[in-house]
Amino acid sequence: MSDREHHTPLDGPSATPGSTRLPAAAAQLQALAREAHRPGVSRRALLGAGVAAMAGVMLAPGIRLIEIAGAQVERKPGEAASSAVRWGLLIDTTRCSPDCNDCVTACNTENGLSGGTAPTDSQWIRKIEIRDQRTGRTASAPVMCQHCANPPCVDVCPTGASFKRADGIVLVDRHSCIGCRYCVMACPYKARSFVHEPVTDQKPDVPRGKGCVESCTMCVHRVDDGRKPACVEACPEGAMLFGDLNDPDSAISRRVREISTTRIREDLRLDTGVRYHGI
Amino acid sequence: MRKALLAAIVLVAGLSAMLLAPTSSADPPPGRVPHPAISVDTTTRSIDSPEVMRRTHMDMLKHQRDRTVHLGERRVKVTLNGCIDCHAGKGAGAAAGSVTGSAQAFCESCHRYAAVKLDCFECHQSRPASTPAPVSARPAAGGKP
Numbered sequence: 001m002s003d004r005e006h007h008t009p010l011d012g013p014s015a016t017p018g019s020t021r022l023p024a025a026a027a028q029l030q031a032l033a034r035e036a037h038r039p040g041v042s043r044r045a046l047l048g049a050g051v052a053a054m055a056g057v058m059l060a061p062g063i064r065l066i067e068i069a070g071a072q073v074e075r076k077p078g079e080a081a082s083s084a085v086r087w088g089l090l091i092d093t094t095r096c097s098p099d100c101n102d103c104v105t106a107c108n109t110e111n112g113l114s115g116g117t118a119p120t121d122s123q124w125i126r127k128i129e130i131r132d133q134r135t136g137r138t139a140s141a142p143v144m145c146q147h148c149a150n151p152p153c154v155d156v157c158p159t160g161a162s163f164k165r166a167d168g169i170v171l172v173d174r175h176s177c178i179g180c181r182y183c184v185m186a187c188p189y190k191a192r193s194f195v196h197e198p199v200t201d202q203k204p205d206v207p208r209g210k211g212c213v214e215s216c217t218m219c220v221h222r223v224d225d226g227r228k229p230a231c232v233e234a235c236p237e238g239a240m241l242f243g244d245l246n247d248p249d250s251a252i253s254r255r256v257r258e259i260s261t262t263r264i265r266e267d268l269r270l271d272t273g274v275r276y277h278g279i
Numbered sequence: 280m281r282k283a284l285l286a287a288i289v290l291v292a293g294l295s296a297m298l299l300a301p302t303s304s305a306d307p308p309p310g311r312v313p314h315p316a317i318s319v320d321t322t323t324r325s326i327d328s329p330e331v332m333r334r335t336h337m338d339m340l341k342h343q344r345d346r347t348v349h350l351g352e353r354r355v356k357v358t359l360n361g362c363i364d365c366h367a368g369k370g371a372g373a374a375a376g377s378v379t380g381s382a383q384a385f386c387e388s389c390h391r392y393a394a395v396k397l398d399c400f401e402c403h404q405s406r407p408a409s410t411p412a413p414v415s416a417r418p419a420a421g422g423k424p
Contacts, residue, residue: 081351173348202404209402224353
């Protein structure tokens with residue numbers, strides 16, 4: 001489990017399998033001690049094996065000396081994003097309050113958006129109220145780019161500006177975006193916005209400009225830096241969980257195995273990277 | 280006779296070398312043509328020599344921008360933010376604050392002189408991360424949803 005996926009509120013008791021690890025490591029060390037008396041085992045090989053066994057020893061619940069199996073390897077400087085990773089979000093709508101707008105505010109601050117909600121303002125996250133018409137049950141959820149594995153916005157883009165990165169993040173390359181807005185029409189989640197006015201006060205990591213389409217980038221500049229998206233970090237209820245869906249040991253993978261999750265418009269079979277619980 | 284000829288050639292060569300020696304780049308040649316006023320932060324090192332950077336910075340940036348956007352390569356040698364942090368940073372003298380917007384600004388001083396359109400900063404931030412925006416450039420307050 002990598003550090004960036006450690007997420008207290010959504011991690012259930014089963015999320016920290018630390019308690020079982022210490023006896024296992026002790027047994028491993030005992031086996032090594034027996035091995036030492038056998039002829040033909042070099043001292044160096046034994047030493048190496050001992051260090052490897054120690055690495056698995058839990059120092060405290062959730063903290064290990066060296067992260068081994070299942071660890072999200074930190075990307076080296078200049079290393080490209082890998083298709084071994086599929087970034088995803090799990091949003092627990094049972095914890096999401098309709099009065100709270102913190103994820104939207106954090107997104108606006110992080111990405112330099114104005115925060116306006118007029119039709120011509122960019123909105124990367126919208127808070128949506130949904131109501132079951134039969135039962136009257138309501139739920140609140142943030143809806144942003146769902147980072148589809150089969151994104152319609154990429155299918156329709158005439159210049160290749162709308163693209164999916166190897167690790168599943170769907171982005172717009174503003175260098176080749178001509179602002180035709182086909183992707184805005186194609187997206188079933190209403191996730192894309194068009195920049196109508198000149199932008200002056202951009203964040204250095206988030207270039208934005210007039211005439212281009214834009215949407216949630218899953219805070220790609222933070223993710224590449226080994227951090228979580230701003231909305232996930234800002235959620236006061238811990239209702240958002242970010243992580244690698246391809247890693248079976250990540251917190252998000254364990255959680256989607258445990259609880260029932262839905263993807264919006266699952267009938268479109270877009271294989272979105274964002275999942276919701278409780279809608 | 281031959282020795283005298285040789286001496287004369289050496290003398291002429293020496294004189295012409297003195298006359299043709301380039302003047303200091305700090306003093307632009309006089310005339311009506313405006314020259315770029317480049318103020319370089321000498322306390323930090325650029326990623327390559329000034330000659331190479333002048334000729335190839337646009338190719339470097341264009342090559343790396345595609346690799347960064349599409350492949351996700353970060354913390355690399357060539358980054359626009361890296362250029363801006365030094366060339367509009369505290370040590371950049373008259374160019375400090377922004378790489379555009381004035382005749383002294385690092386990018387704009389040359390691009391004005393060469394009449395080459397500089398459209399990076401229609402989207403990218405031209406000030407280093409730590410520099411606050413001038414009041415006129417800030418968007419109007421309010422608009423919270």
